[in-house]
Each structure stands twice: as C-alpha cells, then as structure tokens.
Amino acid sequence: MTLPREDTAMLSANWTEGVLLKRDVFSTVERGRFRADTGEVDAVLRRLDQVPWWSYGLALHLFTRERRALTLARDLHVGPELLWAGKHALVRGFIDGVALHLAKPVGDARYFKSAKLALRKLHRMGVCHNDLAKEQNWLRGSDGLAYVTDFQLAVCFKSRSRLFRIAAYEDLRHLLKHKRSYAPELLTPKEKAILAKKSLPARIWLMTGKKVYRAITRGIFNFTDREGGGRRLVNDAPPLLDLIRKNPAVRDASIVAFADRRTGVGLYAFVEADDVALETPLQAALSAAKGPKPPEHLQVIPALPRDAAGKIRTEILQLVAMNQLDLIEPLMTSDTDRVFLKGILESRKNLRDRFNFESAEQTTTSG
Numbered sequence: 001m002t003l004p005r006e007d008t009a010m011l012s013a014n015w016t017e018g019v020l021l022k023r024d025v026f027s028t029v030e031r032g033r034f035r036a037d038t039g040e041v042d043a044v045l046r047r048l049d050q051v052p053w054w055s056y057g058l059a060l061h062l063f064t065r066e067r068r069a070l071t072l073a074r075d076l077h078v079g080p081e082l083l084w085a086g087k088h089a090l091v092r093g094f095i096d097g098v099a100l101h102l103a104k105p106v107g108d109a110r111y112f113k114s115a116k117l118a119l120r121k122l123h124r125m126g127v128c129h130n131d132l133a134k135e136q137n138w139l140r141g142s143d144g145l146a147y148v149t150d151f152q153l154a155v156c157f158k159s160r161s162r163l164f165r166i167a168a169y170e171d172l173r174h175l176l177k178h179k180r181s182y183a184p185e186l187l188t189p190k191e192k193a194i195l196a197k198k199s200l201p202a203r204i205w206l207m208t209g210k211k212v213y214r215a216i217t218r219g220i221f222n223f224t225d226r227e228g229g230g231r232r233l234v235n236d237a238p239p240l241l242d243l244i245r246k247n248p249a250v251r252d253a254s255i256v257a258f259a260d261r262r263t264g265v266g267l268y269a270f271v272e273a274d275d276v277a278l279e280t281p282l283q284a285a286l287s288a289a290k291g292p293k294p295p296e297h298l299q300v301i302p303a304l305p306r307d308a309a310g311k312i313r314t315e316i317l318q319l320v321a322m323n324q325l326d327l328i329e330p331l332m333t334s335d336t337d338r339v340f341l342k343g344i345l346e347s348r349k350n351l352r353d354r355f356n357f358e359s360a361e362q363t364t365t366s367g
Helices: 005-014 053-072 109-124 162-182 189-195 200-207 209-219 230-245 276-288 314-321 335-346 358-365
Strands: 015-023 028-036 039-047 082-085 089-093 097-099 138-141 146-148 252-260 264-272 297-301
Touching: 005 015, 005 028, 005 039, 015 039, 015 252, 028 082, 053 082, 053 089, 109 146, 109 162, 162 189, 230 252, 230 264, 230 276, 252 314, 264 276, 264 314, 276 297, 297 335, 314 335
Parallel strands: 264 297
Antiparallel strands: 015 028, 028 039, 039 089, 082 089, 097 138, 138 146, 252 264
C-alpha cells in the first residue's frame, strides 16, 4: 500500500525522517522534522502506508478520529499541535516531554492540577479522549505540565449529551487513577468518590467488552505491554535475562524494547559487569541456546542506573535504546547522574536510527 500522491509530495518536500517510535498494524509513527510555515520544527508523523491490508479499514477509521480531534484541539495547547493532515498521513507537533510511566510524577501537585485543566479544556471543545487509562498517553512536558497524546480513540461531540457526560466522566476517572498511583495524598474527597464509582458503561465494558478486546489485541495484534515491546518483551525477555545472569561475571541485567525499522520491535540488553569484552561471548551463548531470538543489541556497562530504592531505572535505558537522548536530561537529578550516563551513551549500540540530536546529546553527556 502506498500513500496518495498528494501526501507523498508534501512529505517529500517537508518531512525529514528521524527516529522510529512505533510500528503496529494500525500505523507507523516516527519522530523527525517538518518544514512548517514558521520554519523547521520537531514533529511526529503518523502514516498508514505500511499497515497490512486486513487492518487497513480500522486503521483508517482510527486515523480519521485522531485527525478530527487534533483539528478541534489545535489551539488548546494541551496536546500536540496538528501541523498538517493528508488523506493517509498527518504530522503533529512534538511535545518535549516523556510518558507518565517514565516521568513518575510522585507527589507532583502542579502536574496533576495541569492534567485536570487539560481535560477541562478538551471537554469544553467536545473532545473526549477515551484512552487515558494508558500511562503512555499522558506526557510530562519539560515545563512540568501535563499533556495528552494519541487521539486515535477520541470522540468529538457536538453537544453535551448523556453519552458525552459519561465519556468525560471516564476520562476524569482514569486521570484520577494515575493520581492515586503517584500522588494519593493529593486526592480530594470528591475525587475519591469518583474513583469509587465507575459509570454503568464502564462496568459493562469490564465484564464483557474488555475481555474480547484483550483477546483480540493480545492474541491477534500482539499488544501485550505498555512499552510497545509486545510478545518479545513480555515472553522472550525473561528467559533471555535468565541465560545472561547465568554467566558468573554478570552482576545483573535489564532488557528493554525499541522500535526497529526492519523487524518492527527490537530488544536491547544492558548487562552489568566489569569486562566489556564479555559482550561477544554473551551474544554467542544467546545465539547458541535453543531459546528466543537473541537481543538485537547487548551492551556491557559497569553499573545499571538505579533509583534510591535500588530499582533499575528502565525508563532511562528505554530512552537510550530508542535514541531519544534529548528526553533523558529532565530525568537526571544530579551531575553525578549525568557523568554516570555519559559512559553508557558513548558506547551505546543502536546507531541505525540515530537522528540529529547531537546538540541535545552534547548537553546530556557534558557532565
């Protein structure tokens, strides 16, 4: 399947290919640069030319919903700005920030206040997002504020009908679930009451439709985790980690997923050990084992990044694997962290989809 001629002409003239963010049966999403009326800007492209024939109808439906919602929300500044929309591709502005599950805004009152305001603005325009249970659809911008992304399931209402009020209520309830996870002490009595009461359609969905949805998305489309690693991250990574940790020179290891232009989803293993030369025998052992496909990349580092509790900071490793280097800086808490990260970045393996983040990278690795 190819893009319409008009879409191809526009992208050829104005789009600079960058980092692949996601590829599934509904679209291909990548980060790059777009030549807008005001000049070249960081942007995100969604295109339908690489979806399989059997999912094209649904993919086009989701694309149309997103295009309409972004058009209505264009001037609200609570999500990505729609820069251009064609028949089978659209370009939206890039939001300088990271997903909620990476940002982890623990106790952040300002963030959740802005998130509630963002929802209020969307609902005033008649836009209900309908997919805010996913943490990756909430971003924490570099300014500390909340932004919403991925409007494929959004519904645009012309009036404040009963259906609109139910959808808006569920948008709010899903936001409050995230607030309960990261800042439970900030919940008001009214918000706790909302959390305790699902709407009737939501209760029916949980008892019926959600089971069918999971069967389809996990069984047919291989959507099994929020990081986008699918079955490889969920099923293949654990036995691969077991094999890696059997080596006596390995202290610990972590595997994250990244979007890959050739295979769709790749795995990147970060191994905590002292000898960099260990990379070759580990790769050989994984290839020789009668198990899952080995990770596309394996990098030995002296220490894995960890938080105060000693938990591996997979959010940082994820951004390294995806070459989203400029998004790492907001997650750094000290100069010691930056010096520590410099060594990881200088020897990272996934350079195929690198993009032009040199200036941001130099800032991040300068120590």
